Amino acid sequence: MTVPDSSLWWVRRDMRLADNPAAASAAESRNHAAIMCWTPGVHFWSGRRVAHLARVAWQLREAMGGALSVRRGEPAQVVTEAARQADASVVWAAQEFSPSGVATQDAVRTALEADGRELRFVGSPYAVAPGRVRKSDGDPYKVFTPFRESWRAHGWRSPAPALDGHGWDRLSASDQDVDLDQMAAHGDTTDPLLAPHEFREERVLADFGSFVDDALDRYQSERDRPDLDSTSHLSTALAFGQIHPRTVLAAAARHDHPSARIFESELAWREFHADVLFHHPGARRESLTPVLSNQDWVAGTKADAAFMAWRDGLTGFPMVDAGMRQLAQTGWMHNRVRMVVASFLVKDLRVPWQRGADHFRRALVDYDHAQNQLNWQWVAGTGRDAAPFFRIFNPESQRDKFDPQRRYVERWIPELDTPGYPTPMLDHKAERAVTLEMYQRAKAQRSR
Template sequence: MNTSTTIMWFRRDLRLTDNPALEAAVAAAHGNGGSILAVFVSDPALVKPSGVNRLRYLSACIRSLRDAGLPLVVLRGNPLQVLPALAKRVRAQRVFCTGDFGPYGRRRDEGVRRALAADDVELHSVDSSYVLEPGTVRKGDGSPFKVFTPFSRVWGQSAASHMPGPRMDPGTVAWLTTVADEGLPDHASPGGSHATLPEAGEMAAAGRIRVFVDDHLRAYDEMRNNPAADATSRLSPDLKYGVIHPRQLLALLGDHPGEGARVYRTELCWRDFYADVLWHRPDTARSAFTPQMQGMHYDSGPHADERFRAWCTGNTGYPFIDAGMRQLLAEGWMHNRVRMAVASFLVKDLHIDWRRGARWFMEQLVDGDLASNQHGWQWTAGTGTDAAPYFRVFNPVSQGKKFDPEGTYVKRYVPELAGVTKKYIHEPWLDETAGDFTTLFAAGGASQYVSRIVDHAVERSEALARYGAVRAEPRP
């Protein structure tokens, strides 16, 4: 009997429940009487752009798997070299992993497959982090969808039948534990993030699911746009690192009648949609999905840099925007409604390139995900899928009034505005009881809060003029 080792290469699937790649690795090892080595490769190419919050969260996910009994070894280096060397060392003939569908992951996996094959080692890519594998939902003629609604119709027909698999008990598996752990690089660098992150791991995610289903799911359709209510699932970091699979969520939704569950299912579909778009168009991680919008004029230079800094630190003078940007700094996460408002503000009020904002988000977000982030930005910037009309310019004041009518969210993150009444919380410069704008700042209430760095009405016209100009150019 062949008793070689089987390697399970963990990536964005850091869970024991419903993990088909892990199940396949266990089955293969049982089949030949060998043991399994569980490994995570800390790849410098991914560590660099990850941002401290994601690295901290990743580290906690790995710890949590170990606490659950999985002897997961971390090795450092380029997987193209690390995995073939490891396979040789432990005499492995197969490596299992969950498929990666991002631009870098696809290239890397192809390289690893070739490098392993040179030594007669097989790479088995099983399943994906999505309900449906990117690239598989197609129009009748086989072409990819560019608009969400028709994609979601086809997705909905196939998604229903995907049921979650069982939880694996690490105690029942013969693990290989002789490979020394190299550990993740140190993330507590000076000047690094001090954001308060959610607890990581499957148990913590299960707790979040319970709270969401019990307290928020029924009214999700009505409450999901209210950032003060915090009535969304907050499962995006768990989905990002595969601590849960969206199949598990769909299975739960199956029993829930009503609009809340329907709308939540649609949100999960958006995640699949953007992964699908990026799979077909990897270039859209860096450039506009709509070719014509690649000619859009954005500001740069010291003045733009100063405005960008004000935006990053939550000091634009628009309370709803500043609350969102400060939530991002405090928690490494921001409510979806506010993500749209701050993204629109950067691009259409400050005229700064969406890619700059997207990069800042990827540095800060604990759920930072290339497909959802770049396409969330492109949608807001009017450069992306879904024919987002170029004239959709979010008004930072009316967004606040509509979605945070009491100013609760603003006051949570912008303490300088604690004394401002509901009437003026989204436009403190209009508070006549405090005299004019200048005296308001001198006289208490909003005493230390900054002045508006731009006038929305003026910048909206400027944004429309720029979009008009690019649209008037001949189509490439």
């Protein structure tokens, strides 16, 4: 393929210089610039996510010698205007596969072609792009384990060499340029956290290296323990594209320990969920499998009161409340606890999973659309290869098993074991029985 004289890198969910094929392809041109779109949709994000996006963009711009332009507007207009300004005949970008990502890149391609320019895709946010792994008959996988084995057999490329960030051309100033410092400060004010998430690419890579050297051997035995710091904390970096799954998988492959294969499998779940959403775009809001009849879900003021107690960490169940308070204060929650709080909302309180998923979208800094929606569907028993609906987490036994010294719950609930902490808002055993009876009745109705 002929290397164009001038290229533009459209920065999407690949905000890094290490292992970035789109950036590397643009950098092959004699003249190359970079543009990031601050889309109108960002203004519907939580303040914490906006602040983190601004910081990540700021550090990338710094790493590129100040050459990254960040402009507000619709991508089709912003990218086309930037390509004109850079006199770029080709725009390079990582390909997206979510419904909104596909619609956006289609609009950008149409606008560029109308302007006599070309959009070329190289790479994606995944080790194996959604849609690539299929059964022998060509159908997509519905069950995770065979998907994972085919995904492993398909394989992926080695990480691309890192760029040094020098040599990028600066686009001239525009009245659509975004003040990243102002965006970060405004996000912090409107939606404060205890501390910002790590936003420096070099620090993300260094922290991951420390995890591989120290905690990865313990991952298999300790990954479900929220009281221990034994997870990689990569979810935010993966969501914003500061590290690529290939980089993570390459490091795990060099580690000869069973924990490394478990860790690798967790990345496979991320790619499985992206694949499910690619084949079933409606899964972003619609249950793939029905579980309860519509009239069995709680609604109205009762649902609002239940939801608010759950949201505010005031259910009287320490594992649930600790998780929701951790989320509110840090924008992150341990994965085991995410499953516990989701199960409680859907199966104890019988509030539809979509409402919980919407709250996570607002509260999580590491929000990833496919991961969030399909993980909620997994817990709710409505997704692909989901936990059976009749698997209802007992929040007390989960605490006893995964927080045996109560370090986690005591950290996030300072008033635990005092009159200031609420009594349980429901009888878990009784609600479990009611929910299961509703499930069996709905199942019988569907089989008629």
